[in-house]
Amino acid sequence: MRIKVTSLKQLQLIANTIRQDLVNMLEEAKSGHSAGSIGLADIFTALYFNVIYHDPQNPQWEGRDRFVLSNGHVCPVLYAVLANAGYFPKEELMTLRKLGSRLQGHPHRGTLPGIETSSGPLGQGISQAVGMAIVAKAEKRKWRVYCVMSDGEHQEGQVWEAAMLASKYKLGNLTIIIDRNNIQIDGFTEEIMPLEPFVEKYKSFGWHVLEVDGHNIQKIIEACEESKAIYEKPTVIIAHTIPGKGIPFMEFLTEWHGKSPTKEQAEEARKILIEGRKEIEST
Amino acid sequence: MLNPEMSLDMDGKPAALRDGFGKALLELGEKDPNVWVLTADVSESTRTHWFAEKFPKRFVQVGVAEQNLAGTAAGIAACGKTAIISAFGAFNPGRNFDQIRVSICYNDVKVIIHASHTGITVGPDGASHQMLEDIAMMRALPNMTVFVPADAEEARKATLAAHSIKGPAYIRTGREKFPVFTTEKTPFIPGKANVLRDGSDVAIFACGVEVYQALKAAEMLEKEGIKAAVINVHTIKPLDRETILSYAKKCGLSVSVEEHQVNGGLGSAIAELLAEENCKLFRHGIHNTFAESGEAPELMKKYKLDAQGIYEFVKVKI
Ligand SMILES: Cc1ncc(C[n+]2csc(CCOP(=O)(O)OP(=O)(O)O)c2C)c(N)n1
Numbered sequence: 001m002r003i004k005v006t007s008l009k010q011l012q013l014i015a016n017t018i019r020q021d022l023v024n025m026l027e028e029a030k031s032g033h034s035a036g037s038i039g040l041a042d043i044f045t046a047l048y049f050n051v052i053y054h055d056p057q058n059p060q061w062e063g064r065d066r067f068v069l070s071n072g073h074v075c076p077v078l079y080a081v082l083a084n085a086g087y088f089p090k091e092e093l094m095t096l097r098k099l100g101s102r103l104q105g106h107p108h109r110g111t112l113p114g115i116e117t118s119s120g121p122l123g124q125g126i127s128q129a130v131g132m133a134i135v136a137k138a139e140k141r142k143w144r145v146y147c148v149m150s151d152g153e154h155q156e157g158q159v160w161e162a163a164m165l166a167s168k169y170k171l172g173n174l175t176i177i178i179d180r181n182n183i184q185i186d187g188f189t190e191e192i193m194p195l196e197p198f199v200e201k202y203k204s205f206g207w208h209v210l211e212v213d214g215h216n217i218q219k220i221i222e223a224c225e226e227s228k229a230i231y232e233k234p235t236v237i238i239a240h241t242i243p244g245k246g247i248p249f250m251e252f253l254t255e256w257h258g259k260s261p262t263k264e265q266a267e268e269a270r271k272i273l274i275e276g277r278k279e280i281e282s283t
Numbered sequence: 284m285l286n287p288e289m290s291l292d293m294d295g296k297p298a299a300l301r302d303g304f305g306k307a308l309l310e311l312g313e314k315d316p317n318v319w320v321l322t323a324d325v326s327e328s329t330r331t332h333w334f335a336e337k338f339p340k341r342f343v344q345v346g347v348a349e350q351n352l353a354g355t356a357a358g359i360a361a362c363g364k365t366a367i368i369s370a371f372g373a374f375n376p377g378r379n380f381d382q383i384r385v386s387i388c389y390n391d392v393k394v395i396i397h398a399s400h401t402g403i404t405v406g407p408d409g410a411s412h413q414m415l416e417d418i419a420m421m422r423a424l425p426n427m428t429v430f431v432p433a434d435a436e437e438a439r440k441a442t443l444a445a446h447s448i449k450g451p452a453y454i455r456t457g458r459e460k461f462p463v464f465t466t467e468k469t470p471f472i473p474g475k476a477n478v479l480r481d482g483s484d485v486a487i488f489a490c491g492v493e494v495y496q497a498l499k500a501a502e503m504l505e506k507e508g509i510k511a512a513v514i515n516v517h518t519i520k521p522l523d524r525e526t527i528l529s530y531a532k533k534c535g536l537s538v539s540v541e542e543h544q545v546n547g548g549l550g551s552a553i554a555e556l557l558a559e560e561n562c563k564l565f566r567h568g569i570h571n572t573f574a575e576s577g578e579a580p581e582l583m584k585k586y587k588l589d590a591q592g593i594y595e596f597v598k599v600k601i
């Protein structure tokens with residue numbers, strides 16, 4: 001099964017809820033990665049409320065699509081969509097990063113329903129996604145593999161090892177979505193270690209490459225649908241995003257990579273998001 | 284005197300430990316359709332090519348990419364498979380420790396890591412390829428079981444055992460041919476050390492190819508009236524506390540022998556245990572150094588890891 005919300009307005013409202021949840025969670029946790037998590041709210045909403053086949057009541061359902069989060073530090077956004085989809089009670093979101101919580105600072109397979117793989121060390125998710133897709137292809141399974149990655153982690157050699165393997169096996173059942181937000185810890189990717197020409201890199205590795213506005217939910221869904229139609233190649237969707245999107249004082253700023261909002265900042269962010277919600281509702 | 288129940292054949296024909304591993308893969312491939320094997324451009328050296336020929340659909344060649352080797356296997360295992368990865372010890376687990384730690388052990392998925400070329404007996408390739416720190420790395424990891432089989436037959440059994448236990452496992456083998464002195468009947472129970480020879484003056488705890496050398500050394504010591512017990516500690520983690528403690532106490536003097544750095548390996552594992560029990564232990568192995576090129580027997584002699592070297596080490600300590 002899948003939770004298929006088709007109304008764009010409805011999806012935008014969910015993304016707004018996710019952003020509010022993220023602000024609350026990160027404020028309460030007093031640490032965590034804000035920019036990436038918040039910037040990915042639209043992509044995760046599209047995936048979990050339209051694209052991916054999954055069943056929150058039966059997380060281990062054999063027919064589910066496998067979702068691998070490679071850049072584990074943005075896990076708050078994964079936790080938020082999982083809770084909103086019904087995997088666990090929403091109250092639990094407020095335990096993020098706390099002692100005894102199932103919401104570990106970086107995800108742990110087996111601790112929380114809906115988490116397919118542990119992550120945190122960058123560059124490891126894609127290999128695991130490729131392994132899953134190899135099995136699915138060999139055994140002619142219908143399920144697909146989706147993997148979200150960051151741009152910064154493409155500086156890890158392992159990513160390109162896995163990209164070659166996916167291409168060798170012609171993994172048409174694999175879709176990677178890259179959070180192209182241009183930031184990493186020490187600054188802008190193009191200053192720290194340029195990734196461009198990004199599209200050409202993936203093309204030369206034998207991938208089908210798409211580019212989308214990572215805040216346009218409709219376009220994200222369309223790109224994912226297109227990836228399903230490509231049989232002979234794995235697909236990568238380079239999603240251009242704004243780090244911290246929706247909360248102007250966070251947007252585009254590297255400093256928000258790894259910090260959480262103070263009480264005052266969270267208060268301001270909530271006001272902005274509630275305003276934004278009204279705007280969506282009135283369209 | 285050898286423990287007859289152990290069914291040993293000290294004149295056994297030589298075979299490489301990796302051959303035992305390769306044979307076990309064929310057995311596993313036959314009996315379990317969920318077994319997958321992966322390698323990183325070293326299929327013949329690791330003996331995974333036998334599996335590849337027989338079960339091509341469940342064989343993955345990732346090229347020279349050990350990090351991706353471990354990660355892809357973790358993904359395959361996350362689908363309910365047993366994924367077996369095999370490459371040279373220097374790179375697997377030397378290159379991909381982080382991937383083994385998080386993608387495999389933290390996920391707690393069924394991946395068996397086989398290191399085919401470990402220790403000084405790798406020989407002429409030299410120090411860069413003579414992995415001597417792998418036991419230290421692997422035994423530090425939660426969820427991991429660590430096997431260091433003594434000969435080709437035990438390597439076969441260790442591989443089958445690694446498949447039958449829960450969670451990830453590490454199997455260490457070498458490249459060189461050594462006498463196959465255990466037989467099909469020699470027991471192999473994960474976590475249960477084998478007492479191959481009883482004795483009361485000194486307990487020699489050995490693993491890997493040093494077990495045979497230790498048995499030979501014990502024969503030499505016997506001629507001088509020194510009764511050495513030889514215990515094959517084929518499972519480094521979990522360590523067989525009971526057997527090790529009882530022999531350490533019975534003999535009053537213990538010696539560990541391994542083709543690995545003494546810091547972090549078998550000797551360290553036993554020292555950690557014995558320190559709590561006030562028993563005396565001397566560790567024999569590689570002492571904080573890289574080795575060098577040479578033929579395996581030459582290196583074993585130079586680094587005193589042949590029977591003569593062990594004999595001399597024990598003589599000095601006793
Ligand atoms: C292997 C590894 N090295 C270093 C880190 C520390 N680290 C965490 S996030 C990060 C920045 C990577 O950039 P990106 O993922 O693009 O960050 P974002 O866009 O989410 O701010 C680094 C270096 C890590 N998690 N893993």
Ligand SMILES: [Mg+2]
Pocket residue numbers: 150151152179180181182183184
């Ligand atoms: Mg980034």
